[in-house]
Amino acid sequence: MIEFQSVTKRYDDGTVAVDELDLTIDDGKITVLVGPSGCGKTTSLRMINRMVEASSGTILVDGADIRSQRPAALRRGIGYVIQNAGLFPHRTVLDNIATVPILLGTKKAAARRRAEELLDTVGLPRELAKRYPAQLSGGQQQRVGVARALAADPPVLLMDEPFSAVDPVVRDDLQEELLRLQSELGKTIVFVTHDIDEAIKLGDKVAVLRVGGKLAQYDTPATLLAKPVDDFVAGFVGRDRGYRALGFLSAHGVEVAPLSTLTLGEPAPVVTGWTVVVDERRRPLGWLSAKSTVEGEIRSADLVAGGSLYVADSTAAGSLRAALDSALSSPSGTGIAVDAEGAVVGGVTADSVLKVLDAARRSGEVPS
Amino acid sequence: MSIFDQISAWLSDPDHWKTTLGIAGIPQRLAEHVQYTVLAVVIAAVIAIPLGAYIGHTGRGGTLVVGIVNSFRALPELGLLILLVLVMGLALALEAVTIALVLLAIPVLLAGTYAGVRNVDRAAVDAARGMGMSEWQVLVKVELPNALPLIFGALRSATLQVIATATIAAVVSLGGFGRYVIDGNSQREFDQMAAGAVLIAALAIVAELLLAGVQWLVVSPGLRKNSRGRARVR
Amino acid sequence: MNWIIDHLPQLLSVSGEHLQLALVPVAVGLLLSLPLAWVANRWPVARAILVPVSALLYTIPSLALFVMMPLLLGTKVLDPINVQAALTIYTVALLVRAIADALAAVPESVIQAASAMGYRAVGRFFAVELPLAVPVLIAGVRVAAVSNISLVAVGQIIGVGGLGFFLLQGFQSSPPNYQEIVGGIVLIVVLALVVDGLLALAGRALAPWNRKAVSR
Ligand SMILES: Nc1ncnc2c1ncn2[C@@H]1O[C@H](COP(=O)(O)OP(=O)(O)OP(=O)(O)O)[C@@H](O)[C@H]1O
Ligand SMILES: [Mg+2]
Numbered sequence A: 001m002i003e004f005q006s007v008t009k010r011y012d013d014g015t016v017a018v019d020e021l022d023l024t025i026d027d028g029k030i031t032v033l034v035g036p037s038g039c040g041k042t043t044s045l046r047m048i049n050r051m052v053e054a055s056s057g058t059i060l061v062d063g064a065d066i067r068s069q070r071p072a073a074l075r076r077g078i079g080y081v082i083q084n085a086g087l088f089p090h091r092t093v094l095d096n097i098a099t100v101p102i103l104l105g106t107k108k109a110a111a112r113r114r115a116e117e118l119l120d121t122v123g124l125p126r127e128l129a130k131r132y133p134a135q136l137s138g139g140q141q142q143r144v145g146v147a148r149a150l151a152a153d154p155p156v157l158l159m160d161e162p163f164s165a166v167d168p169v170v171r172d173d174l175q176e177e178l179l180r181l182q183s184e185l186g187k188t189i190v191f192v193t194h195d196i197d198e199a200i201k202l203g204d205k206v207a208v209l210r211v212g213g214k215l216a217q218y219d220t221p222a223t224l225l226a227k228p229v230d231d232f233v234a235g236f237v238g239r240d241r242g243y244r245a246l247g248f249l250s251a252h253g254v255e256v257a258p259l260s261t262l263t264l265g266e267p268a269p270v271v272t273g274w275t276v277v278v279d280e281r282r283r284p285l286g287w288l289s290a291k292s293t294v295e296g297e298i299r300s301a302d303l304v305a306g307g308s309l310y311v312a313d314s315t316a317a318g319s320l321r322a323a324l325d326s327a328l329s330s331p332s333g334t335g336i337a338v339d340a341e342g343a344v345v346g347g348v349t350a351d352s353v354l355k356v357l358d359a360a361r362r363s364g365e366v367p368s
Numbered sequence B: 001m002s003i004f005d006q007i008s009a010w011l012s013d014p015d016h017w018k019t020t021l022g023i024a025g026i027p028q029r030l031a032e033h034v035q036y037t038v039l040a041v042v043i044a045a046v047i048a049i050p051l052g053a054y055i056g057h058t059g060r061g062g063t064l065v066v067g068i069v070n071s072f073r074a075l076p077e078l079g080l081l082i083l084l085v086l087v088m089g090l091a092l093a094l095e096a097v098t099i100a101l102v103l104l105a106i107p108v109l110l111a112g113t114y115a116g117v118r119n120v121d122r123a124a125v126d127a128a129r130g131m132g133m134s135e136w137q138v139l140v141k142v143e144l145p146n147a148l149p150l151i152f153g154a155l156r157s158a159t160l161q162v163i164a165t166a167t168i169a170a171v172v173s174l175g176g177f178g179r180y181v182i183d184g185n186s187q188r189e190f191d192q193m194a195a196g197a198v199l200i201a202a203l204a205i206v207a208e209l210l211l212a213g214v215q216w217l218v219v220s221p222g223l224r225k226n227s228r229g230r231a232r233v234r
Numbered sequence C: 001m002n003w004i005i006d007h008l009p010q011l012l013s014v015s016g017e018h019l020q021l022a023l024v025p026v027a028v029g030l031l032l033s034l035p036l037a038w039v040a041n042r043w044p045v046a047r048a049i050l051v052p053v054s055a056l057l058y059t060i061p062s063l064a065l066f067v068m069m070p071l072l073l074g075t076k077v078l079d080p081i082n083v084q085a086a087l088t089i090y091t092v093a094l095l096v097r098a099i100a101d102a103l104a105a106v107p108e109s110v111i112q113a114a115s116a117m118g119y120r121a122v123g124r125f126f127a128v129e130l131p132l133a134v135p136v137l138i139a140g141v142r143v144a145a146v147s148n149i150s151l152v153a154v155g156q157i158i159g160v161g162g163l164g165f166f167l168l169q170g171f172q173s174s175p176p177n178y179q180e181i182v183g184g185i186v187l188i189v190v191l192a193l194v195v196d197g198l199l200a201l202a203g204r205a206l207a208p209w210n211r212k213a214v215s216r
Helices: A041-048 A072-078 A091-099 A099-105 A108-121 A126-130 A138-150 A167-184 A196-202 A222-227 A231-237 A240-246 A320-329 A350-362 B003-012 B026-058 B061-072 B077-088 B089-118 B122-130 B137-174 B178-187 B188-219 C002-007 C008-042 C043-058 C061-074 C079-105 C107-114 C121-158 C164-172 C176-207 C208-215
Strands: A002-010 A016-025 A030-034 A056-061 A078-082 A156-160 A190-192 A205-210 A212-221 A261-263 A275-278 A284-289 A307-313 A333-336 A344-349
Touching: A002 A041, A002 C107, A016 A041, A030 A041, A030 A126, A041 A056, A041 A190, A056 A156, A072 A078, A078 A138, A078 B122, A091 A099, A091 A108, A091 A126, A091 A138, A091 A167, A099 A108, A099 C121, A108 A126, A108 A138, A138 A156, A138 A167, A156 A167, A156 B089, A167 B089, A190 A196, A196 A222, A196 B089, A205 A222, A205 A231, A212 A222, A212 A231, A222 A231, A222 A240, A222 C164, A240 A320, A240 C107, A275 A344, A275 B077, A284 B122, A320 A333, A320 A350, A344 A350, B003 B188, B003 C061, B026 B061, B026 B089, B026 B137, B026 B188, B061 B089, B077 B089, B077 B137, B077 C164, B077 C176, B089 C079, B122 B137, B137 B178, B137 B188, B137 C061, B137 C121, B137 C164, B178 B188, B178 C061, B178 C121, B188 C043, B188 C061, C002 C008, C008 C043, C008 C079, C008 C121, C008 C164, C008 C176, C061 C121, C079 C121, C107 C121, C107 C208, C121 C176, C164 C176, C176 C208
Parallel strands: A030 A190, A030 A205, A078 A156, A156 A190, A261 A275, A307 A333
Antiparallel strands: A002 A016, A002 A056, A205 A212, A275 A284, A333 A344
């Protein structure tokens, strides 16, 4: 557990970057610090490993004041990942990852062996081990940065906008990877970003800071979206928050109605309405329009592209947001529900989603 | 006989390769020239590299370094040499010349080391501290290895400058290859002058190639130009 | 100080001579290196030849290069052309590499934008690429000018040395004439600093967009 007790940071030039911050960061969870540029996120994060010294107040890690340890010793027990990774250009990927264990006295060979395992952990092929940072893509560098921070298996990981310098697709990959990693490792992660979507996607809890280093709200993402405490937070959380809040509600209970399907290559019957066309493994290929006049076999050229798919596995139903989106984006107005293998299991309509939402609201599951 | 034939005749004359009757042969002149150069470069490096690294690491005094380097570039080598020899006396000519050479090499090395350390990716340095390296470890394990290309660049410039200035040291009656140019000039023996010039150029080129070779061996492959164009600093 | 005042007319004329020996090579070298740098930037083969050759020439110590010039040019040993030609070689060796690198550093997007506006290769070079290379060019010219001014003195060893004359004469007279030596050194340093300052000002006038970077 990391505890900020009325921590203030005033820089030499008089800038108050963090003002009387009280914050309790839970063990084994991802806590995201988010807020506009210059609001003191980086400063707060760097006070935890004493890269910045607090002007007043106390920071406790597992109940112990961080000032009771020498900075270097403290930092060796805390993973640190920054924007652009900050890899050492003169060292190979493997030696970059092995840095902290070697600092801590692990034998070089053992540290390298551990580093190789970490390549697997962060989803990098082992062939990259002998490369130098300059020979990696931005996304790969960032993964190496994460592996390097994990090398000494620290319980706490500090991450300062680690994914903000890569393109959106890669960023999405890296976020998924972090969530997967976290589900296996259960670290205490403090994650800084200025991107509210990233905060909501990754955070178990999100702390919104306002400029001047004041804590505006500290809550779960669902509560933040549903009940921002003031206009600043509401503005920061952004538009469409009602819609995005659906992402936190389970679509369990949404009716999946049977859907008539045709297989590609089959002779077309007389069409009576929108029909889903599937391949031989029942994976959806597109829609046959109600007005279509296909004669003979159905070919791909006859199909209208479908919308997003709603994955309704029996074990883990998707979110209300996924279900609603599939319905709204479908040309027929009916979203296609598929199972984990991608085979069509039925259709969902916007109506059925809203009915479940209504029920959830009445039962008090949704804060209102 | 063309001048090129004269040079090769002069160079292949066995008499010029032996030291006889107190007249130094090519090997001895080479040894002298190398001795002046190595001594001066080593002394300058011992002073300038740690100082440059310290200034680069702390960032304090950077403008001073740049100022010193710029003003030294304007100083005429010949004048510095002559003045130091006169002040210290001809009996201490070797010491005077060494001091002059060291003084010329220090600014180059200081600037190169300073720029090298200063130019290391700030994110890498930040990460190094964040991982729990001590200041000394940050300098030795991260900043200096990354500064090596620029430090070597400075070492090469400094060595070339010292070789060139050591040539001029013949004016104040020191040995080295410069003697052939000075003596050839005063004795109106152009073949000797030209052969001396060829020897000097060859020495400089060999020294440059040697240092480039050492740099290739010592600097991490991750820092080579083709892997990512790094800003060059003069 | 007395010596300088007593010999003022002579010093001024020798200073002029010194500057001419040092700066004509800078001007000629600049004119030669522009097309060479353009060629080096345009064709990789040319670059692969020009850059190492420049580095090699830059390696040769000044006194040796002065002495070699008569061999290459067929001039007399005491001809001032020898010193000027050698300093021109240094200037070209320094500038070709620097300008070629600066041209290579012009962003591709800028070049394409210029082409899209209808510039052809040569027009684009003078309108876009060269102006963007000006800061590097000025920096190179400053280094060349300052080091040429101090190298001219070395030429005195083979009889052509501008203010270097006073250095050697002061050294060889008995007793040695310190005033003459120090006077010579000071004048050379002053010339170098003044020329450097003027070039820096010229650079600011020519590349106003770079002012922040220059003053840094
Ligand atoms: N070393 C410093 N000296 C003086 N002021 C500083 C220093 N570092 C940061 N500040 C100031 O403190 C405030 C908070 O900075 P901080 O870097 O913590 O912001 P941030 O929330 O991380 O912003 P960003 O999203 O832009 O990274 C800013 O006003 C900044 O200008
Ligand atoms: Mg920040």
